[in-house]
Amino acid sequence: MNNAIEISVKDLDLWFGKFQALKKISIDIPKNKVTALIGPSGCGKSTFIKTLDRMNDLVDNVKITGEVVYQGRNILDSDTDVVELRKQIGMVFQKPNPFPKSIFDNVAYGPRVHGVRKKANLNEVVERSLKAAALWEEVKDRLNESALRLSGGQQQRLCIARLLAVEPEVLLMDEPASALDPIATSKIEDLIYELKKDYTIVIVTHNMQQAARVSSNTAFFYLGELVEFASTIDLFERPRDKRTEDYVTGKFG
Amino acid sequence: MFVFSQGVPFLAEAGSSFLTGSVWLPTDSFAAGAWGIFPIILGSLIVTLGAVAIGAPLGIACAVFLAEIAPPAVRRVLVPSVSALAGVPSVVYGFFALLVVVPWIRGQFGGFGTSVLACWIILSVMILPTIISISTDSMRAVPREYKEGSLAMGATSWQTIRSVLIPAASSGIVTSVILGMGRAIGETMAVLLVAGNSVTIPDSIFAPVSTLTATIALEMGYATGAHQQALFAMGVVLFVFIMILTGLANLASRRRVTF
Numbered sequence: 469m470n471n472a473i474e475i476s477v478k479d480l481d482l483w484f485g486k487f488q489a490l491k492k493i494s495i496d497i498p499k500n501k502v503t504a505l506i507g508p509s510g511c512g513k514s515t516f517i518k519t520l521d522r523m524n525d526l527v528d529n530v531k532i533t534g535e536v537v538y539q540g541r542n543i544l545d546s547d548t549d550v551v552e553l554r555k556q557i558g559m560v561f562q563k564p565n566p567f568p569k570s571i572f573d574n575v576a577y578g579p580r581v582h583g584v585r586k587k588a589n590l591n592e593v594v595e596r597s598l599k600a601a602a603l604w605e606e607v608k609d610r611l612n613e614s615a616l617r618l619s620g621g622q623q624q625r626l627c628i629a630r631l632l633a634v635e636p637e638v639l640l641m642d643e644p645a646s647a648l649d650p651i652a653t654s655k656i657e658d659l660i661y662e663l664k665k666d667y668t669i670v671i672v673t674h675n676m677q678q679a680a681r682v683s684s685n686t687a688f689f690y691l692g693e694l695v696e697f698a699s700t701i702d703l704f705e706r707p708r709d710k711r712t713e714d715y716v717t718g719k720f721g
Numbered sequence: 722m723f724v725f726s727q728g729v730p731f732l733a734e735a736g737s738s739f740l741t742g743s744v745w746l747p748t749d750s751f752a753a754g755a756w757g758i759f760p761i762i763l764g765s766l767i768v769t770l771g772a773v774a775i776g777a778p779l780g781i782a783c784a785v786f787l788a789e790i791a792p793p794a795v796r797r798v799l800v801p802s803v804s805a806l807a808g809v810p811s812v813v814y815g816f817f818a819l820l821v822v823v824p825w826i827r828g829q830f831g832g833f834g835t836s837v838l839a840c841w842i843i844l845s846v847m848i849l850p851t852i853i854s855i856s857t858d859s860m861r862a863v864p865r866e867y868k869e870g871s872l873a874m875g876a877t878s879w880q881t882i883r884s885v886l887i888p889a890a891s892s893g894i895v896t897s898v899i900l901g902m903g904r905a906i907g908e909t910m911a912v913l914l915v916a917g918n919s920v921t922i923p924d925s926i927f928a929p930v931s932t933l934t935a936t937i938a939l940e941m942g943y944a945t946g947a948h949q950q951a952l953f954a955m956g957v958v959l960f961v962f963i964m965i966l967t968g969l970a971n972l973a974s975r976r977r978v979t980f
Contacts, residue, residue, distance in 0.1 A: 521873065526869070526872070528793075551876070554872065555874070558873060558875075559869075559873040561866060561870065563866060565866035565869065565870040567867055567885055567889070568867075568889055569888075577874065577876075577884065578875070580884075581874070581877075581880045630870075631874060634874050634875060
């Protein structure tokens with residue numbers, strides 16, 4: 469298989485005011501694979517994933533040092549075009565957040581803000597994205613209904629479709645299934661399994677079974693440190709660090 | 722109730738000529754056509770709509786600034802000042818306009834200075850606090866997730882404001898504009914000072930104008946008999962206007978948030 473690196477993180481430190489939330493994180497995220505980030509609440513995994521598309525910019529009092537290299541550039545540099553970056557590295561949030569617009573307009577939102585105007589092109593993007601997000605069959609007859617009338621799981625797949633419409637390279641998912649029931653969760657997991665052929669996916673999850681099911685590599689975060697990063701099988705079955713072992717065997721967390 | 726009991730019989734007697742006639746000679750005898758308040762209704766509408774046309778975009782722009790762009794420190798200073806502006810008595814605004822705006826118009830454009838334009842300027846300033854504070858609140862009530870979702874797809878902050886934030890806050894914004902319009906149509910004192918109060922259809926924005934509220938306030942002091950009843954009837958007309966506006970405001974705020 470190819471071992472290309474999509475994002476390379478070196479010595480990343482992050483402070484919220486005086487509190488250091490991430491300590492010397494170094495990790496190479498492989499291309500076209502699913503990388504899972506696990507760890508107990510407050511371990512910094514969500515903060516870390518938000519650093520990858522600069523969503524931490526929205527928070528006051530954040531200080532970040534270190535390097536996050538994507539396509540040969542350190543995206544933490546102040547001259548990074550954040551808008552362009554977020555087009556290529558998209559994010560799905562914990563809580564489904566479709567806009568209070570129609571299903572069609574939700575998916576068409578990204579292409580529209582990036583300048584696609586022609587109805588025929590939009591139709592095509594919307595259909596392709598909804599198909600890729602395994603939602604097309606369920607909504608094709610009601611594209612003009614409000615997205616808020618969809619179920620939670622459908623809303624989350626809609627958010628994924630909305631993101632795919634922008635044609636990113638990397639998908640960041642911050643606990644995408646934690647607000648969903650088991651059936652909706654398994655649909656999202658199937659979808660992640662499909663999407664990894666074409667995208668690099670980084671997924672934060674509380675759920676270790678989920679990490680084991682969907683990912684090829686897993687990183688274990690604890691108290692702001694990256695304790696261990698290995699192939700998912702190794703991390704769960706042959707953890708090298710005592711803390712990892714305690715966590716994956718359920719002694720704490 | 723009292724206004725209605727005094728005004729409605731007059732409305733019935735004078736009929737539609739009261740609303741459509743354009744000659745207002747209240748101190749003359751009760752002659753047909755001399756009770757036409759059409760210029761006054763039109764004056765009220767021109768003054769109100771113009772003030773809203775100026776004040777609404779300004780107010781919404783200020784609200785976007787306060788809700789999204791201003792740093793917290795600036796917001797802490799500006800938000801209370803905007804509320805304070807809403808509490809200034811209207812006669813103070815009127816007096817300011819009479820001393821500053823009216824002479825300025827007279828100097829720049831000629832005429833008396835007391836004019837449609839003067840009313841627009843002072844009323845648009847007076848309705849700003851209403852529009853700003855309600856619009857700001859409704860924008861700040863838009864869930865953070867919408868904004869994050871939009872930014873995470875590579876939309877710029879301006880695109881996010883325009884395509885997500887303002888539409889999601891639209892019911893609050895529309896409500897604020899309608900309430901501002903209600904304040905503008907009901908405003909008496911400031912308008913009375915700067916309008917010129919001539920019962921004619923203004924032929925330019927520098928011409929004097931009269932409004933329902935200012936006319937009632939000015940003439941009620943000396944009106945007797947039919948004249949007094951005519952003023953009550955004008956009150957009825959004003960009341961109907963305001964009911965319509967309030968109804969619209971309710972509709973707008975109850976409308977489901979979709980866009």
